[in-house]
Amino acid sequence: MANAENKPRKKMRTSTLRAITAAAVFVVVGIGLACATGTGTLSSIGWNSVAAICPLGALESLLGTKVIVARALIALAGVLIVILLVGKAFCSWVCPVPHFQNIFKSKKAKQAEAQACSEAADRSLKRWERGEDIRHQTIDSRHAVLGGALLSTAIFGFPVFCLVCPIGLIFATFILFWRLIQFNEPTIGLIVFPLILVIELLVFKRWCGVICPLGALMSLASKANTTFRPSVNAEMCLRSEGASCKACASACPERIDPVNNLGDRPIDECIRCKSCSDVCPVCAISFPLIARRNERKETEG
Numbered sequence: 256m257a258n259a260e261n262k263p264r265k266k267m268r269t270s271t272l273r274a275i276t277a278a279a280v281f282v283v284v285g286i287g288l289a290c291a292t293g294t295g296t297l298s299s300i301g302w303n304s305v306a307a308i309c310p311l312g313a314l315e316s317l318l319g320t321k322v323i324v325a326r327a328l329i330a331l332a333g334v335l336i337v338i339l340l341v342g343k344a345f346c347s348w349v350c351p352v353p354h355f356q357n358i359f360k361s362k363k364a365k366q367a368e369a370q371a372c373s374e375a376a377d378r379s380l381k382r383w384e385r386g387e388d389i390r391h392q393t394i395d396s397r398h399a400v401l402g403g404a405l406l407s408t409a410i411f412g413f414p415v416f417c418l419v420c421p422i423g424l425i426f427a428t429f430i431l432f433w434r435l436i437q438f439n440e441p442t443i444g445l446i447v448f449p450l451i452l453v454i455e456l457l458v459f460k461r462w463c464g465v466i467c468p469l470g471a472l473m474s475l476a477s478k479a480n481t482t483f484r485p486s487v488n489a490e491m492c493l494r495s496e497g498a499s500c501k502a503c504a505s506a507c508p509e510r511i512d513p514v515n516n517l518g519d520r521p522i523d524e525c526i527r528c529k530s531c532s533d534v535c536p537v538c539a540i541s542f543p544l545i546a547r548r549n550e551r552k553e554t555e556g
């Protein structure tokens with residue numbers, strides 16, 4: 256009879272790890288609320304004056320008040336350093352929006368998204384086979400929203416976008432529910448905030464890729480990131496043997512092709528979700544501090 260110890264251990268999927276990490280933020284916020292430590296939420300999370308502030312919120316407060324606040328500048332510099340090190344990892348490991356959006360997505364919408372990613376992978380593979388190059392767009396609709404958010408803040412003197420930011424709405428709802436349970440304090444926000452959130456996430460099905468101004472801000476900074484990028488071992492990759500493998504590119508929610516960077520979107524947009532390395536049949540993808548020369552050449556096309 257098979258002994259339980261002899262059974263191969265199932266590797267925990269990265270998507271599960273990411274969900275646990277995002278949930279851990281709520282645990283930290285909940286502990287902060289229960290113990291009244293003022294830990295804050297993702298808009299500003301930390302301890303007393305040492306806090307990680309949302310970079311968009313920090314920029315908006317600088318623009319809105321038209322006062323140079325040292326704390327906001329230090330927080331911005333801290334966020335910049337993190338992005339230079341791990342790119343847009345926040346988007347898949349910390350931000351709750353993709354997880355909430357997944358809850359509201361129908362099976363049909365999920366299938367359509369998988370189909371779109373597969374088609375993007377096909378396009379990338381064809382470009383590679385034809386020896387074509389691609390000039391990725393530097394800015395897109397998210398950057399227009401970012402510009403609008405900053406401009407409206409400068410005009411009205413307060414961060415207008417923060418009123419509808421889904422991250423803010425998720426945590427505001429969480430806090431109001433907490434207060435309802437702890438202090439029996441019902442407010443209209445308990446209906447309004449989740450309602451705006453659900454409408455936003457249902458209407459803008461590709462919020463992260465098309466609307467998110469925070470993602471736009473991070474994508475600008477992540478162009479300078481060179482560490483912990485997906486790196487493909489050229490000798491291991493099945494494409495080096497002539498196979499038309501596109502498993503990694505098809506699995507990428509950002510429509511990146513980590514093998515040749517000829518996907519619809521550039522490798523700078525990588526959110527370190529590791530979906531590509533999870534599906535690679537030969538485990539050719541890793542996320543090293545610095546890519547080896549042959550790997551870098553392969554991933555940069």
Ligand code: SF4
Nearest residue numbers: 507525526528529531
């Ligand atoms: S390249 Fe890989 S790690 Fe980066 S976003 Fe795409 S699937 Fe995720």
Ligand code: SF4
Nearest residue numbers: 492493500502503535
């Ligand atoms: S999934 Fe692995 S083997 Fe297939 S193309 Fe991507 S890196 Fe190469």
